Amino acid sequence: MxxxxxxxxxxxxxxxxxxxxxxxxxxxxxxxxxxxxxxxxxxxxxxxxxxxxxxxxxxxxxxxxxxxxxxxxxxxxxxxxxxxxxxxxxxxxxxxxxxxxxxxxxxxxxxxxxxxxxTPFLFMVSNPTQARTVRELIDLAKARPGRLNYGTAGTGSSGHLALADFCVQAGIQMTHVPYRGAAPYLLALSTDEVQLVMDPASTAKPLADSGRIRGLATSTAERAPAWPELPTISESGLPGFAVNIxxxxxxxxxxxxxxxxxxxxxxxxxxxxxxxxxxxxxxxxxxxxxxxxxxxxxxxxxxxxxxxxxxxxxxxxx
Known part of the structure; x- marks a missing residue:
């Protein structure tokens, strides 16, 4: 359902x-x-x-x-x-x-x-990651199966499930790296220890605005009013994908x-x-x-x- x-x-x-x-x-x-x-x-x-x-x-x-x-x-x-x-x-x-x-x-x-x-998740990549859109990230992951890491607040967290589902729907393989909360995985993203995270946009947007990481898309079915410039994951690479917090x-x-x-x-x-x-x-x-x-x-x-x-x-x- x-x-x-x-x-x-x-x-x-x-x-x-x-x-x-x-x-x-x-x-x-x-x-x-x-x-x-x-x-x-x-x-x-x-x-x-x-x-x-x-x-x-x-x-x-x-x-x-x-x-x-x-x-x-x-x-x-x-x-x-x-x-x-x-x-x-x-x-x-x-x-x-x-x-x-x-x-x-x-x-x-x-x-x-x-x-x-x-609130939506913000789909973010590390700056060295060579992807400027969700579609480019999917293509990169397909070319390098299992070599891209995604960070989460722990196994079974909403961010973990959302990203695992993203991988299933996109037909890609990435490596899950669980952390003890958001602060450690956001730090890992900023240092390219992981290449991808989904974080609540309310806490992730300031980091994206600082230029330390790059926001690619939001996770909801429609664009978030607070960030209309960001496309949704559904419209930018994975049609039908939608999840929120x-x-x-x-x-x-x-x-x-x-x-x-x-x-x-x-x-x-x-x-x-x-x-x-x-x-x-x-x-x-x-x-x-x-x-x-x-x-x-x-x-x-x-x-x-x-x-x-x-x-x-x-x-x-x-």
Missing amino acids: TSRRIVLAAPLAALAMPAIAQTRGPVRIIVPFVPGGNTDLVARNIAEKLGPVLGTQVVVENRSGAGGAVGTEAVARATPDGTTMLFHTCAVAIEPSLRRDISYDARRDLTPVTQIAE WHGLFAPANTPAAITARLNAAVRQVMAGDGMRQWADGLGFRIVTQEPEPFRAFFLDQVEHWAGIVRRTGVTME
């Missing part, structure tokens, strides 16, 4: 509501990654504005480990009373088809609240519908607030919010989308 986009604009009248009724206590937003990363920074900006809307304190708690599984499990096991939420990326949709070492199933143990935003908010399973609806309305109010669109544009994000049921449908579709990539590529965590 291919990925299906579901984007619902919240009625302005619904978002122009007064502060949402106060919750039972402080709200924790668990980010399953280390502090200071892109996901953490986005979550903290939202949390700061969400507190006044909910009428309670909202804090961000980093619970990193096991590729995000530690923080996700903490939310899956939390009391479903609206005081604990998970701020995650598309990685949560990858877990069901790739991870056998976790005790929860995100489809069963989490309640989707709303999608927050999406998204952020979403989840609560524990069995959270009452009334609580989920209240959290959803509060977050959508925040995301529609003054300055949020400009803030998102500055990071290369596009704000995308949904009501709970459409987000659930989107999430389940994304699980199938990434499962298809796992099957095509044969990537395993073993």
Whole structure:
């Protein structure tokens, strides 16, 4: 099953509501990654504005480990009373088809609240790499099978799966080099230790603008509004290729519908607030919010989308 986009604009009248009724206590937003990363920074900006809307304190708690599984499990096991939420990326949709070492199933143990935003991958090569387009890179890889390296944040990461799928669809062989996070593989790219990476455009664009590496294309089906000068991978060498990164908010399973609806309305109010669109544009994000049921449908579709990539590529965590 291919990925299906579901984007619902919240009625302005619904978002122009007064502060949402106060919750039972402080709200924790668990980010399953280390502090200071892109996901953490986005979550903290939202949390700061969400507190006044909910009428309670909202804090961000980093619970990193096991590729995000530690923080996700903490939310899956939390009391479903609206005081604990998970701020995650598309990685949560990858877990069901790739991870056998976790005790929860995100489809069963989490309640989707709303999608927050999406951003493309930026397809980048090292400066010495003799390719100025995606098509030229594919031709170069075909001429040198296995001799080009691509860097990722680790086996099974969204960037790894996206690049592995790129290789399958293009009919090429490249060597995977996993690193412990984005900073090491971006450094490796700038020194030509690896020749190719896919990195969230929000963090990769400054490096590309500095001239230390070269951006070739973006990964989404349509050109990214923040970088209209860059073609998509689909239009510049591999027709039909499309993948992106998204952020979403989840609560524990069995959270009452009334609580989920209240959290959803509060977050959508925040995301529609003054300055949020400009803030998102500055990071290369596009704000995308949904009501709970459409987000659930989107999430389940994304699980199938990434499962298809796992099957095509044969990537395993073993």
